[in-house]
Amino acid sequence: MALANASLDGGFQDAVFESQAVFRGLMDAMSRPGTIQTLETPAKAPGALSAAQSAILLCLADPDTSVWLSPSLYAQDALGWISFHSGAPVTHSMSNANFAFLGLGEALPDFLGFANGTQEYPDRSTTIIIELPALTGGQALVAAGPGIENEIDMSPSGLPDNFVRRWSANHGLFPRGVDLIFTCGSTVMCLPRSTQLKQREV
């Protein structure tokens, strides 16, 4: 039996209610960019996928969606866990992935390498779930746009120095583009493509 025991554990205890609770946390986070939400779930994949990443994968991915894993997340027990608990195919093609998971400390790939959707079908795009060292304490950023009353301060740690410039290019593609979900442990913060970002002026 190739499947390690670790791959069998760490799923939802009660798939119906836990996936609903995780989804409501995600829906709140996506409709209020820059706010921090906690996903209440005991789900945890073996290896480097965080609790929030594991919960998001179980909540949203299935045989109809493909998943891309960054190098630090790509490991046998994680692959077994994804296959056993979600049935989602793992792809090596970033541009075909519905969901892309990025491990802690890994360099942020070029957003244009992922699916950005088309002008007719902008929803055919990749959602990138990025594990960070913290969702606060980083560069002081100011976000505005749908879901935000006036402005909101956000400061996720561990983003590259040129992040605002890279994000602005993605936002500039609207309605095309990628959506980001920052995760840290069991907490999440969303950055949909509709959000404008700038550096907080000192």
Add this chain to the structure above:
Amino acid sequence: MTSAGNLATYNFAYLDEQTKRMIRRAILKAIAIPGYQVPFASREMPMPYGWGTGGVQVTASILGPDDTLKVIDQGADDTTNAVSIRAFFQKVANVKVTTKTGEATVIQTRHRIPEEPLTEGQVLVYQVPIPEPLRFLEPRETETRKMHALEEYGLMHVKLYEDIARNGHIATTYAYPVKVGERYVMDPSPIPKFDNPKMHRSQALQLFGAGREKRIYAIPPHTEVVSLDFEDYPFEIQKFEKPCALCGAENVYLDEVVLDDKGGRMFVCSDTDHCEDRRNAGHVGELGVAQTEAAE
């Protein structure tokens, strides 16, 4: 609607988990692209399409055991459609239900937005018959999709302007088109245009489900929603000559009620919960009875 007794075995909130996942993915995309119609694979529901299967599928995909659900139809909680949908979710999801706008976490609606301003954390789910605002101008889906892609909405303005040429004003009173987040022209479902301003920068998340046409779209909280108009013919909401006959409310949407066969009629709040709240608070309209007297 199939009687709830026939739903012998069903999942929580009726839909299977794979369908919920698919709808949930569509909802997140809809929130990320305000006003854009996300296609989804609509499922058969134990009720006919005209009963709001799109809204029901959206509600079923977001509802959890901690929610309190309100269902309205034309502003009222007690119409057949509203009662059936509420009973359906009580049966298949065992959720708390309410008629009070302020107590609800999720409100499913057909044809109205409650008068009481919605608050942070509430979700308003609209039942949508025809999601494409350009459909009656251009029947081909490939063409309307191209128009949205290119943000080419001239045809919509032509239609509104023809209205003006014919009637001297914009005659459209229901499903009056809006622009969301300065990008997508969107059909707000057949609500009276009176309700359009309530969508603008609402604190609540607004989700739209069209079952037959298989589309989900959204307006996140605090989002710009502008009714289309012209500089010389600005958008205006309906005005009513008299306040509500029962509670005296002004600046609310009124329905006409026929009183007798001699032409007697009155105008009362279409939002029955709002009217009841006001009467309980002591407000009395021209034809209303003070609540304290009524209780004696």
